[in-house]
Amino acid sequence: MEQVVMNTALKASEPMLSEIEQKSHVDVKKCYQCGTCAAGCPVSYTSDYSPRQVVKMLQAGLVDEVYKSHMIWLCVGCGNCVTRCPRNLNIPHLHDTLRILSKEKGYPCAEKNVDIFNDSFLKTVEYTGRLYEAGLTMLYNTRSRNFMAGMDVAPGMFMLGKISPFPHLIKGRKEVANIFKKMREMKGAK
Amino acid sequence: MKIAYYPGCSLESTGIEYHLSNKLVAKKLGVELWEIPNWNCCGASPAHQSDLFLPNALNARNLAIAEEEGLDVLAPCAACYNRMLAAVEAVNTDEDMREKINEAIGRNYRGTNTAINMVQFLHDIIGIEKITAQIQKKLSGLKVACYYGCLLVKPPALTKFDNPENPQSMDRIVDALGAETIVWPYKTECCGGGLAISKTEVILKLTNEIFSMAVASGADCLVTACPMCQLNLELRQKATEKEYNVKYNMPVFEITELVGLSFGFSPKELGINKHFVNNDAFLKEKKLA
Ligand code: SF4
Ligand code: SF4
Numbered sequence: 001m002e003q004v005v006m007n008t009a010l011k012a013s014e015p016m017l018s019e020i021e022q023k024s025h026v027d028v029k030k031c032y033q034c035g036t037c038a039a040g041c042p043v044s045y046t047s048d049y050s051p052r053q054v055v056k057m058l059q060a061g062l063v064d065e066v067y068k069s070h071m072i073w074l075c076v077g078c079g080n081c082v083t084r085c086p087r088n089l090n091i092p093h094l095h096d097t098l099r100i101l102s103k104e105k106g107y108p109c110a111e112k113n114v115d116i117f118n119d120s121f122l123k124t125v126e127y128t129g130r131l132y133e134a135g136l137t138m139l140y141n142t143r144s145r146n147f148m149a150g151m152d153v154a155p156g157m158f159m160l161g162k163i164s165p166f167p168h169l170i171k172g173r174k175e176v177a178n179i180f181k182k183m184r185e186m187k188g189a190k
Numbered sequence: 191m192k193i194a195y196y197p198g199c200s201l202e203s204t205g206i207e208y209h210l211s212n213k214l215v216a217k218k219l220g221v222e223l224w225e226i227p228n229w230n231c232c233g234a235s236p237a238h239q240s241d242l243f244l245p246n247a248l249n250a251r252n253l254a255i256a257e258e259e260g261l262d263v264l265a266p267c268a269a270c271y272n273r274m275l276a277a278v279e280a281v282n283t284d285e286d287m288r289e290k291i292n293e294a295i296g297r298n299y300r301g302t303n304t305a306i307n308m309v310q311f312l313h314d315i316i317g318i319e320k321i322t323a324q325i326q327k328k329l330s331g332l333k334v335a336c337y338y339g340c341l342l343v344k345p346p347a348l349t350k351f352d353n354p355e356n357p358q359s360m361d362r363i364v365d366a367l368g369a370e371t372i373v374w375p376y377k378t379e380c381c382g383g384g385l386a387i388s389k390t391e392v393i394l395k396l397t398n399e400i401f402s403m404a405v406a407s408g409a410d411c412l413v414t415a416c417p418m419c420q421l422n423l424e425l426r427q428k429a430t431e432k433e434y435n436v437k438y439n440m441p442v443f444e445i446t447e448l449v450g451l452s453f454g455f456s457p458k459e460l461g462i463n464k465h466f467v468n469n470d471a472f473l474k475e476k477k478l479a
């Protein structure tokens with residue numbers, strides 16, 4: 001008997017799904033939707049979809065919707081879900097992979113500030129070798145147009161002598177810059 | 191004994207007291223902390239959320255420098271520890287990844303060493319007995335909720351450390367110091383650290399749940415083994431209190447701060463006076479200052 005394709009979305013999404021599977025090493029078909037991941041997820045409450053729903057949508061071929069979802073940007077990687085999942089799905093790694101792919105493919109990002117924060121953080125690491133907090137704050141605040149972010153707590157940090165206004169430039173920063181260069185080469189090569 | 195030491199970015203700034211305490215405690219225990227020369231940032235969440243190769247390469251560089259000395263790496267930050275372990279695993283399981291990493295870092299990292307977290311170091315490597323031998327002052331009267339946070343124990347397939355739902359090793363250390371450890375269910379619940387700047391309201395909710403559970407369980411302070419957990423729990427405590435109309439005023443210590451106090455170091459030597467939640471009155475009341 002010929003197999004009936006019930007879901008055209010599923011058929012059309014097959015190449016995208018296999019790319020996700022191959023990059024993340026997570027087999028979404030293994031999930032039987034018990035909901036354990038959603039129950040313990042600390043950010044589910046503020047997200048459009050729970051981790052269980054993200055997996056279900058992938059199973060159903062709704063890849064576009066997943067790429068545009070808030071959940072892939074809100075996941076904090078706490079590991080509750082993967083610790084408890086009876087089917088051993090590494091969901092935080094799946095979310096990381098989805099986030100990376102969605103950005104590469106140019107999908108609109110549902111949580112812009114998370115993206116800007118990550119970018120600003122990595123910029124300081126690329127140029128100095130370490131995190132440069134004051135630089136991160138300046139970059140993040142201007143780029144997110146959120147000029148007061150962190151300002152409620154910043155004076156305390158300076159007063160306790162914890163945050164330096166100057167970057168710490170390490171000696172090996174050429175090696176670190178090389179790592180970033182290699183990453184871009186690899187992204188470009190694909 | 192000698193071990194490589196990877197402070198990570200927070201220990202040089204917001205978590206300076208943890209840095210100071212680690213050094214004093216290690217010295218007293220006869221351990222040489224060999225700080226990895228010119229270590230770089232582990233990339234934290236921004237790296238692993240942005241690329242599959244970047245976080246592994248950033249961590250492999252630090253690990254490689256320690257491997258050249260034949261040393262494992264003590265990583266006092268739970269997030270650094272977790273990312274280092276992921277890099278060790280990647281290098282050992284993915285030939286292609288290893289080659290690309292070594293090309294990028296210009297070294298030959300073989301993945302023969304590993305990362306060790308602060309509780310693991312004190313509990314598994316040093317051992318309770320050696321710690322007890324150095325105690326000069328019992329921390330009696332302290333009611334401590336041990337907060338392991340998420341990345342010290344999860345995911346268990348990666349960390350292979352203690353129990354991910356109800357770990358015990360930090361409790362055993364705190365017990366040995368003479369303090370009382372309380373039984374509570376939020377030992378490994380996440381505080382939302384990664385969203386502290388970009389989505390502060392999330393961490394207000396999560397830390398409120400952690401503090402209210404700690405109070406309900408009878409704790410008067412929290413102890414962590416991670417500068418990010420510690421910062422997150424203290425820095426926004428006022429904002430959390432305001433948002434939820436509660437009063438906690440609860441100090442959050444690092445494990446080596448408590449060990450250091452019981453070894454007879456003063457709060458000032460350990461940097462405990464640099465906390466965001468002022469703990470002067472608390473320490474006086476407990477006769478620790
Ligand atoms: S816990 Fe695992 S099996 Fe259960 S719904 Fe989540 S991903 Fe699926
Ligand atoms: S790792 Fe991500 S999806 Fe899983 S429980 Fe934590 S926040 Fe939720």
Ligand code: SF4
Pocket residue numbers: 076078268269338339340341342379380381382383384416418419420422
């Ligand atoms: S700071 Fe929060 S998110 Fe980070 S390891 Fe600690 S508990 Fe987890």
